[in-house]
Amino acid sequence: MTQWNWFDRRATVVRWLLAGPVALLVAFVVMAAMPLWFPEGAAGIDHLVLPLVLFPVIWAAAFFYACLAENLRRASVILVGVLLANAAAAGWAVWSGA
Amino acid sequence: MIALSQRRTKRLVAIHGWSGTVLGLLLYVVLLTGAVAVFALQIGSWSASGVKSQQPFAQPLDGTLRALAAQVPAEYRDDIGVFSNSAGHIVAFLHAHTKDADGEIGDKGVLFELHPETHEILAQREGFAADVLGADPWGALDDFLVDLHINLHLPDPWGLYATGVLGLLMLASAISGILIHRHLIKDLFVAPRFSSLLLNARDRHNLAGSWGLPFAIVLAFTGAFLSFALSLGLPTVSTVAFGGDHAAMIERLVGAPEAADPTPAPLADIDVMLAASAKAAGSAPTGFSVHHWGRADATVTVFHEPPEGDLTVAQQVFDGVSGVHLGSKPPLGTEPSVGSAVFQLMIPLHFGTFAGMLSRTVWFALGLAMCYVTLTGLQLWLQRRSDEPLWRHLARAVPIFGYGLPIAIAGSGIGFFLSLPADSTLFWTPVGFLIAAALAIAAGLAVRQDRTLSQLYRLMLGVSLIALPLLRMAMGGAGWEALAASDNTAIAIFDLVLLLAGASFVLAAIGRRLPGVKTARVTERVPAE
Numbered sequence: 001m002t003q004w005n006w007f008d009r010r011a012t013v014v015r016w017l018l019a020g021p022v023a024l025l026v027a028f029v030v031m032a033a034m035p036l037w038f039p040e041g042a043a044g045i046d047h048l049v050l051p052l053v054l055f056p057v058i059w060a061a062a063f064f065y066a067c068l069a070e071n072l073r074r075a076s077v078i079l080v081g082v083l084l085a086n087a088a089a090a091g092w093a094v095w096s097g098a
Numbered sequence: 099m100i101a102l103s104q105r106r107t108k109r110l111v112a113i114h115g116w117s118g119t120v121l122g123l124l125l126y127v128v129l130l131t132g133a134v135a136v137f138a139l140q141i142g143s144w145s146a147s148g149v150k151s152q153q154p155f156a157q158p159l160d161g162t163l164r165a166l167a168a169q170v171p172a173e174y175r176d177d178i179g180v181f182s183n184s185a186g187h188i189v190a191f192l193h194a195h196t197k198d199a200d201g202e203i204g205d206k207g208v209l210f211e212l213h214p215e216t217h218e219i220l221a222q223r224e225g226f227a228a229d230v231l232g233a234d235p236w237g238a239l240d241d242f243l244v245d246l247h248i249n250l251h252l253p254d255p256w257g258l259y260a261t262g263v264l265g266l267l268m269l270a271s272a273i274s275g276i277l278i279h280r281h282l283i284k285d286l287f288v289a290p291r292f293s294s295l296l297l298n299a300r301d302r303h304n305l306a307g308s309w310g311l312p313f314a315i316v317l318a319f320t321g322a323f324l325s326f327a328l329s330l331g332l333p334t335v336s337t338v339a340f341g342g343d344h345a346a347m348i349e350r351l352v353g354a355p356e357a358a359d360p361t362p363a364p365l366a367d368i369d370v371m372l373a374a375s376a377k378a379a380g381s382a383p384t385g386f387s388v389h390h391w392g393r394a395d396a397t398v399t400v401f402h403e404p405p406e407g408d409l410t411v412a413q414q415v416f417d418g419v420s421g422v423h424l425g426s427k428p429p430l431g432t433e434p435s436v437g438s439a440v441f442q443l444m445i446p447l448h449f450g451t452f453a454g455m456l457s458r459t460v461w462f463a464l465g466l467a468m469c470y471v472t473l474t475g476l477q478l479w480l481q482r483r484s485d486e487p488l489w490r491h492l493a494r495a496v497p498i499f500g501y502g503l504p505i506a507i508a509g510s511g512i513g514f515f516l517s518l519p520a521d522s523t524l525f526w527t528p529v530g531f532l533i534a535a536a537l538a539i540a541a542g543l544a545v546r547q548d549r550t551l552s553q554l555y556r557l558m559l560g561v562s563l564i565a566l567p568l569l570r571m572a573m574g575g576a577g578w579e580a581l582a583a584s585d586n587t588a589i590a591i592f593d594l595v596l597l598l599a600g601a602s603f604v605l606a607a608i609g610r611r612l613p614g615v616k617t618a619r620v621t622e623r624v625p626a627e
Contacts, residue, residue, distance in 0.1 A: 028330070028334070031331060031334060031335070032334045032335065032337075032338050033338065034335075035335055035338055035339040036338065036339075041435045041436055041437055042431075042433055042434065042435045042436075043428070043430070043431025043432055043433045043434070043435035043437065043438060044350065044431065044435075045350060045351055045430055045431040045435055045437045045438065046435055046436050046437040047339070048335055048339060048347065048350065048351060048437070049351070049430060049437035049438070049440065049441050050436070050437055050440065051331065051335055052323065052326070052327040052331035052332065052335065053323055053327075053440050053441065053444070055322070055323065055326055055327075055330075055331060056265065056266060056269060056318070056319050056322035056323055056326070057319070059266055059269075059322075060266075060269055060270070060273060063266075063270060064270075064273065064274075067109055067110070067113060068102075068106050068109065068110075070103075070105075070106075090338050093338050093339075094337055094338055094341070094342075097341050
């Protein structure tokens with residue numbers, strides 16, 4: 001109940017954070033991690049090119065989801081979860097030398 | 099109409115307004131220069147008063163290139179790029195891949211500019227690609243305008259980041275525009291009401307915006323991609339997928355080269371390969387590159403425009419020693435793929451280059467419509483807040499930007515032509531832009547009455563546009579008769595369009611209309627809501 005109140009009290013700030021820096025970071029880390037799981041395609045380049053093409057689409061999806069979500073707590077969990085999962089995958093790939 | 103709750107609609111209206119307001123004036127700069135950049139190639143040819151030859155590689159080139167290759171140090175024969183510039187001159191850049199002062203790998207070599215028919219050397223420059231390619235005095239005007247659109251002349255990568263963020267903002271504005279539109283289909287055919295200034299402005303904004311929405315989404319999406327792909331995407335993806343080895347990433351993207359074989363071997367006849375390539379591609383070559391000239395592993399890659407009815411290009415690859423046609427290759431990867439096809443769609447969709455002059459003209463018109471939507475949206479937003487001093491100051495900046503930018507663009511052209519005889523176009527093109535911009539800003543600050551300022555701006559813009567074709571011819575450029583004789587009629591049409599546009603602005607400034615042009619008057623002024 002306390003957590004719900006915390007979100008309710010800071011709804012505007014949370015929404016600004018989610019639609020601003022978090023949406024941009026989500027687009028960035030999803031693009032960074034996509035080469036690890038996206039199919040390479042016939043020429044072996046789809047997993048390198050399509051993340052770049054999809055970057056604006058991922059941003060738009062994250063941005064409008066953050067703007068329109070009625071349940072801010074769920075939106076925060078989903079967006080931050082996507083952010084952390086992809087950041088961890090990309091970070092692991094860089095650390096282990098891919 | 100998409101059903102949304104009142105709270106969501108309110109939020110979307112705020113997004114639509116703020117995304118257009120926060121960086122609205124910068125967005126206008128990118129949109130207007132983008133609309134102009136659609137004709138970058140044509141502006142380049144026009145500023146050079148037409149190309150010397152419609153097919154720069156029509157004359158045999160093999161002997162000339164061999165003579166040039168013999169003049170340069172052996173390392174510069176590692177890679178040779180051959181293409182044509184704005185004036186239709188052949189440009190051959192013989193270069194090696196070497197580290198610059200900052201330790202970054204770059205292309206360093208000698209650039210030769212040749213007459214397309216006689217192959218006389220017109221200019222010769224040595225250095226890194228960024229310096230020697232950027233020093234082409236004929237390309238000063240179109241390069242300046244394209245760079246203003248792509249990176250606002252900010253240093254790399256900040257300029258690309260800035261235009262990328264503007265692309266994302268435009269995407270937000272366009273998508274929210276679709277979501278909040280209650281009567282999208284109806285608004286496509288709305289007749290602007292003349293009962294009040296505010297209603298008239300709002301109807302016109304909705305009309306132009308409704309027609310431009312799909313275009314705005316395409317433009318914003320492709321623009322954000324083009325800005326972020328090189329500046330942010332490629333380095334990020336190469337760090338994750340190749341441990342930061344950019345060379346390995348590029349090798350994968352363009353296709354791995356044949357196994358290195360530095361054994362000396364003569365290059366096959368270039369003219370024979372160009373002719374075979376033209377036959378295979380069904381169009382004349384637009385350029386070609388020779389990799390490892392004089393070695394057993396030499397390859398020649400010939401570039402062409404996409405065939406009629408196709409959006410994707412294929413390069414023709416030849417064995418450099420035997421001259422055997424190895425086949426066609428997409429620009430990315432070694433065989434056709436979804437990634438390569440999607441990548442190739444981005445530039446034609448962004449610049450409207452997929453159907454010749456028709457698609458360019460449509461893109462130009464829609465680009466201007468988006469400029470109108472941006473400025474009128476900004477004005478409507480500011481009109482509602484005209485009681486607050488901060489917004490009043492911003493409202494003053496709208497006409498200064500709105501008219502000042504096209505005046506400054508025309509100023510860059512005037513600077514280009516005036517400095518052409520002194521061969522100092524690279525300096526005077528941006529200076530011409532700045533001088534004209536300063537004059538427009540000074541006028542905006544000095545003249546307080548909106549109507550008088552508007553008339554002054556129209557006069558300045560009209561006179562600048564009329565001056566451009568006159569200066570082009572006065573500074574030694576070909577006249578209309580000579581242009582028609584050399585198959586450069588498009589340049590004369592460009593002159594005519596500028597003269598007509600200039601005349602209509604001058605007539606608008608002095609309160610007259612071109613014959614046959616009718617306008618309706620808004621009869622009643624009502625206060626902003």
